[in-house]
Amino acid sequence: MEQPAAKTEWRQQLRTQRQALTSAAIESAGHEILQVLQNHPRWQEARTIGAYMALRGEPATQVLCQAVLDAGKTLVLPRVSDTQTLSLHHVSQLDQLEASTKGILEPRANAPTVLPASLDILLIPGLAFDQQGHRLGQGGGFYDRLLANLPATTWRLGHAHAFQLLPLLPTEPHDAKIHAVVTPQGITVFPAY
Numbered sequence: 001m002e003q004p005a006a007k008t009e010w011r012q013q014l015r016t017q018r019q020a021l022t023s024a025a026i027e028s029a030g031h032e033i034l035q036v037l038q039n040h041p042r043w044q045e046a047r048t049i050g051a052y053m054a055l056r057g058e059p060a061t062q063v064l065c066q067a068v069l070d071a072g073k074t075l076v077l078p079r080v081s082d083t084q085t086l087s088l089h090h091v092s093q094l095d096q097l098e099a100s101t102k103g104i105l106e107p108r109a110n111a112p113t114v115l116p117a118s119l120d121i122l123l124i125p126g127l128a129f130d131q132q133g134h135r136l137g138q139g140g141g142f143y144d145r146l147l148a149n150l151p152a153t154t155w156r157l158g159h160a161h162a163f164q165l166l167p168l169l170p171t172e173p174h175d176a177k178i179h180a181v182v183t184p185q186g187i188t189v190f191p192a193y
Helices: 007-019 023-038 040-043 062-070 144-146
Strands: 048-050 074-080 085-089 097-099 105-107 123-124 129-130 156-159 180-183 186-189
Touching: 023 040, 023 062, 023 105, 062 074, 062 129, 074 105, 074 144, 085 105, 085 144, 123 144
Parallel strands: 048 074, 048 123, 123 156, 156 180
Antiparallel strands: 074 085, 097 105, 180 186
């Protein structure tokens, strides 16, 4: 595969790859990632886990979110407000979610808010991640702003298919880095930053 030069080209190429995945492959990736995570000490020790509801070819997250609840941990999911900011909310049942205007399942507006500092782990979506801990998002900057407000103690964990872990991505000064990424093949921990 030829290496794109700009983020817009990367996004287009990676979206195309994700959209080519079958529903079975997406669901399988979600189950495999959950098995990887459930065996990791950081996941086992975590009490409050931030996740998200997958869309458009992302590895399935519904089974993971339900596993967080079943384990008696606190599940936190994001919501995009009317002012286009990302807020975090406690969710005790997945049937409490509603579809946003973009079709993303998210907590209702009246769900209890959660401070980013309370998260032990934050599962982070992305179109790609590189071996230095950089993330290529959708382009809205929602997660870059959220990551800037997280304490160093929150484990920032990318969530992706194996093909989304790349050697090097184009970056900008405002891009926030993450600690590790989980794929169906395992967890890759990045160098300290």
